[in-house]
Amino acid sequence: MAVKSSKREVKQTTAKATTARLFFTSLSSGQVFSANPDGSDLKVIVSEGRRLPDGVVVDVAAGHLYWTNMGNPSANDGSVERADLDGSNVTHIVPPGATFTPKQLQLDEKNRKLYWCDREGMRVMRANLDGSNIETLVDTSEGDARPGKDLKKWCVGIALDVEAGKLYWTQKGADKAGEGRLFRTNLEIPKGQTPANRKDIELLYENLPEPIDLELDLANRTIYWTDRGDPPKGNTVNRAPMDAALGNRREPEIVFNHLMEGIGIALDLKGGRMFLTDLGGSVYSANLDGSNKKVLRFVEGNLTGIAYAEIPAAQ
Secondary structure: OOOOOOOOOOOOOOOOOOOEEEEEOOOOOOEEEOOOOOOOEEEEEEEOOOOEEEEEEEOOOEEEEEEEEEOOOOOOOOOEEEEEEEOOOEEEEEEEEOOOOOOEEEOOOOEEEEEEEOOOOOOOEEEEEEOOEEEEEEEOOOOOOOOOOHHHHHHOOOOOOOOEEEEEEEEOOOOOOOOOOEEEEEEOOOOOOOOOOOOOOEEEEEEEOOOEEEEOOOOOOOEEEEOOOOOOOOOEEEEEEEEOOHHHHOOOEEEOOOOOOOEEEEEEEEEEEEEEEEOOOOOEEEOOOOOOOEEEOOOOOEEEEEEEOOOOOOO
């Protein structure tokens, strides 16, 4: 009699191949670019026609790219757009006029939301990924009409610590005034309070030249930000502890200088490096401590936001 031998089925999973890419925006050309992390293979993936694009984020899981359009800073016509990672299927998520002058953009992957700072709108905002449920979380206007004229109230850069339920943002202040500040608050407005009167806002750092975009190294509890103010403290990348008590905070550490009006910053924490853009048109890389500085691209227009992502490799 034949005996059937039983075989244990072994499930094998094959990791999908990925490739690292940079995505960044150009204020002057209205384009969205993609490149390798060494600056090679530069591609225009969304052509001109964007209205002053600024912040950019990548949703790898959904295969989408999101970016903000500042629009006319004196008009209420800012927006957020989405495209596939190759730049196809461009669509408005947050329509023109639903936000005033949106700047840096961040993705909450866990709760599937977008967060951004609205500069002349003097507020911090969020929405679902389809653009629904637009909310104002922080209102710094103190009753001023929009567009805000007081640069000290302008909200610019934003970063998220979703697990701790916190968001961070910058308010740049006037040019050459040393009025820049960095704040933290909860992701949710306390019950019974409003965006304009919430009591859970912490001032983390002040008297900065002109802080712009933010990123967080949560494992090391460190904030990184670009500053487009005047040297020696401006045109730099700074880092500082996230949790030091206000009275015990030391001066932020400058880890990168000689930017030409620094704007965008993206961290590759696994690779121990950062990527930067400036209005002078350059893309840079460096280790997180500022060593191993490289110019990846130059004379590419007025560059704004930048994102780093590991996306599925082309088959």
